[in-house]
Amino acid sequence: MTSSSGALPPVPEFALHPNPHPVPPDARAAALEAPRFGAVVTDHMARMTWTSEDGWLDRRVEPYAPLALEPAALVLHYGQEIFEGLKAYRHPDGSVWGFRPEANAARFAASARRMALPELPVEDFLASVRALVTVDQAWVPPADDASLYLRPVMFASEPNLLVRAARRVEYVVIASPAGAYFAGGAAPVSIWVAQDLHRASPGGTGAVKTMGNYGASLASQAEAYRHGCEQVCFLDAVSGRNLEELGGMNLVAVRADGTVLTPALDGAILPGITRDAVLRLLAADGHEVVERALPLEEVLAGLASGEVTELFACGTGAGVSPIGRLVGHGFDARVADGGVGPVTARVRAQLMDIQHGRAPDERGWMVRWV
Ligand SMILES: *Cc1c(COP(=O)(O)O)cnc(C)c1O
Numbered sequence: 001m002t003s004s005s006g007a008l009p010p011v012p013e014f015a016l017h018p019n020p021h022p023v024p025p026d027a028r029a030a031a032l033e034a035p036r037f038g039a040v041v042t043d044h045m046a047r048m049t050w051t052s053e054d055g056w057l058d059r060r061v062e063p064y065a066p067l068a069l070e071p072a073a074l075v076l077h078y079g080q081e082i083f084e085g086l087k088a089y090r091h092p093d094g095s096v097w098g099f100r101p102e103a104n105a106a107r108f109a110a111s112a113r114r115m116a117l118p119e120l121p122v123e124d125f126l127a128s129v130r131a132l133v134t135v136d137q138a139w140v141p142p143a144d145d146a147s148l149y150l151r152p153v154m155f156a157s158e159p160n161l162l163v164r165a166a167r168r169v170e171y172v173v174i175a176s177p178a179g180a181y182f183a184g185g186a187a188p189v190s191i192w193v194a195q196d197l198h199r200a201s202p203g204g205t206g207a208v209k210t211m212g213n214y215g216a217s218l219a220s221q222a223e224a225y226r227h228g229c230e231q232v233c234f235l236d237a238v239s240g241r242n243l244e245e246l247g248g249m250n251l252v253a254v255r256a257d258g259t260v261l262t263p264a265l266d267g268a269i270l271p272g273i274t275r276d277a278v279l280r281l282l283a284a285d286g287h288e289v290v291e292r293a294l295p296l297e298e299v300l301a302g303l304a305s306g307e308v309t310e311l312f313a314c315g316t317g318a319g320v321s322p323i324g325r326l327v328g329h330g331f332d333a334r335v336a337d338g339g340v341g342p343v344t345a346r347v348r349a350q351l352m353d354i355q356h357g358r359a360p361d362e363r364g365w366m367v368r369w370v
Contacts, residue, residue, distance in 0.1 A: 008135050009135065009137070011131035011134050011135060013059055013124075013127040013131065014059045014060055014061045014127065014128070014131040015059065015061070016060075016061050017061065018044075018063075018135075019043040019044055019063035019064065020063070022043040025138075028138065028139065032139070032142070032146070034179055035141060035146055035176075035177035035178055035179040036179060037149070037176075037179065037317060038149070038176050038178070039176070040176060041064050041175065041176050042132075042136040042139040042148070042174070042175040042176070042177075043063065043064055043135075043136055043139070044064055044132060044135050044175075045061070045063075045064045045065075045132065045172055046059075046061050046129070046132040046173040047059075047060050047061075047062060047171065048060075048124065048128065048170075049168070049169070049170055050118045050168070050169040050170075050171065051167060051168050051169075056118070056120065056124060056171075059131075061131050061132060061135050067170070067172070070157075071159075072159035072160060073155075073156065073157050073158065074158050074159075074160055074166045075155040075166075077161065078156070078163055079210070079211055079212045079215075080116065080166055081115070081117075081153065081156065081210055081211045082108065082115050082117060082154050082208065082210050083111075083154070083209050083210075083211070084104045084107065084108045084111075084125075084150075084152045084153075084209060085104075085150070085151055085209075085315075085316045085317060086098060086099065086101055086104045086129065086149075086150050086152075086316055087099065087147040087150065087178065088129075088133045088140050088147060088148040088175075088369060089140075089147045089355045089356050089357065089366075090140045090142055090143050090147075090356075091143070091356065091357030092143055092357055092358070093357070095357075095368060095370060096133060096140050096148075096368075096369045096370035097357065097366045097368050098130075098367045098369050099273075099277075099316075099354075099355050099365055099366060099367075100273055100277070100365050101125075101126055101367055102367075103273045103276075104125070104152075105120075105122040105125035105126055107208075107273070108120060108125055108152060108209075109122065109125075110207075110208060111210060114205060114208045114210070115205070115208065115210050116165040117156070117165070117169060118169055120171060128152065128171070128173050129150050129152065129173055129369075130369050132150065132173050132174075133148065133175070133369045133370060134370055136148070136175055137370045139175060139177055140177075140370075141177050141178075141179075143356065144356075145179075145356065146177065146178060146179045147177075147178050147355075148175050148176070148177055148178065149175065149176045149177070149178040149317070150173060150174075151173065151174050151176065152172070152173045153171070153172050153174075154169060154170070154171045154172075155169065155170055156168075157169060186321070186322070186348070187324075188324030188335070188340060189229075189230040189231055189313070189321055189322070189323055189324065190230055190323075190324060190325040190327060191224075191229055191230070191231050191232070191233045191246070191311075191313070191323050191325065191326050191327065192220070192223060192227050192231070192232045192233070192328065193233050193235065193326060193328035194223065194224075194232050194234050194235065195240070195329055197216075197219060197220050197234075198234055198235065198237040199213055199216055199220075199234045199244075199247070200213060200237065200244070200268040200269070201237035201238070201268060202237070202238065202266070202267055202268055203267070204268065206244075206267070206268035206269060206270065207265070207267050207268065207269060207270060207271060209270065214247065214248070217234070217247040220232040220234070220247070221247055227327055228327075229325070229327055231246045231247065231249070231313065233246050233251060233326075234246070234247075235296065236268065236293075237268070241295050241296060241297065242263065242293045242294055242295050243294045243295070243296050243299060244263055244269055245270060246315075248315055248317060249272070249274075249313040249314055249315035249318060250263075250269070250270070250272040250274070250275040250313065250314050250315060251263065251311070251313055252275070252278065252279075252311070252312050252313075252314060253299055253310070254287075254309050254312075254341060254343045255302065255307055255308055256306060256307055256308075256309050258286070258287050258343070259287065259288045259289075260279070260282050260288065260289045260290065261290050261292070261294055262275065262289070262290075262294070263291070263292075263293065263294045264291040264292050264293065266293075272314060272315055274314040274315050274316055274319070274320070274351070275314055275315075277351060277365065278314050278320060278347050278351060279291075280363070281347050281350050281351060282343070285346070285347075287343070296328075299311070299326065299333075300326070303326065303333040303334070303335060303336075306336065308335075309335075309336050309341055309343075310322070310336070310339070310342075310343050310344050311323035311339070319348060320347055320351060320352075322335075322339045322340055322341065322344045322345075322348075323335060324338050324339030325339070354366065
């Protein structure tokens, strides 16, 4: 519950250094009114520091503020960095919950191994997000479909120009109230298919959340905007023929017979937690779920013949987003009924109802934070 006294609640594992100048309540309320994704941050951040001599140290929650970083910090030169994205949801009774945060903690550890960063123990990951949500609980928007987006990030802060793993690393969690990711809310989005540039390759880093993947996607994302599309979908780097995923979301196709198709996790695709949840919900609803390569040609032919009836993207940021158009050099394929298909709408509602506490959580996905 929101504390009305102004005193911040205790967070046992973390030393609390309260922000002496928090955003005033009325300004905060205005920021929570219709939050745009990623535009505003809360009053605090959770932090830990790692050194090769002493391991993880100095668990603390402190005022959100710019970081002091040496220009020689390794991350600025060689990109040794990983991040996560998860949300805190306010339920109708005012309590605040996380969705499968242990899956984010496990993926963060997998990302750390791939990027030669120190693994953050799962308990520290979970305690850090819970500490920040507890301290900044007044920033979790009231019920409905908004949430507080949490962004843990770990990066090489050691000043050194050698190309090797850092001996000093910072871990920071920040939070940002989130409404709809896309300006159009749940309206179907248009997807540009990048045919020249790739985001990931076998043996590369496509399966982990590390900054380079996203930097590498931005030219294609800019190309998508130029063609009037909200997002870009990448093709596999080996054959150049198979749809893989969007810059930050997984891709799912629905066939007329109810079968659900999605690219298999082949090492170049990010294993989305939303993807996993959606596939389980669809399977429980009686859909056959097939994970395999998804050729662009097959999807375009299926859209033309009516064999493919729905396409959607999914990820924590935007949830389940219907796709209305697939556009690229030489094609502009429309999804039936403008993209507002029943399978997408149903699984989107099912997932949101669980996350926002409007439906029973039969799988034990939700964790109470406040
Ligand atoms: C984060 C991300 C996803 C979605 O993962 P979720 O766990 O569902 O949020 C999909 N693709 C990419 C490239 C991502 O970075």
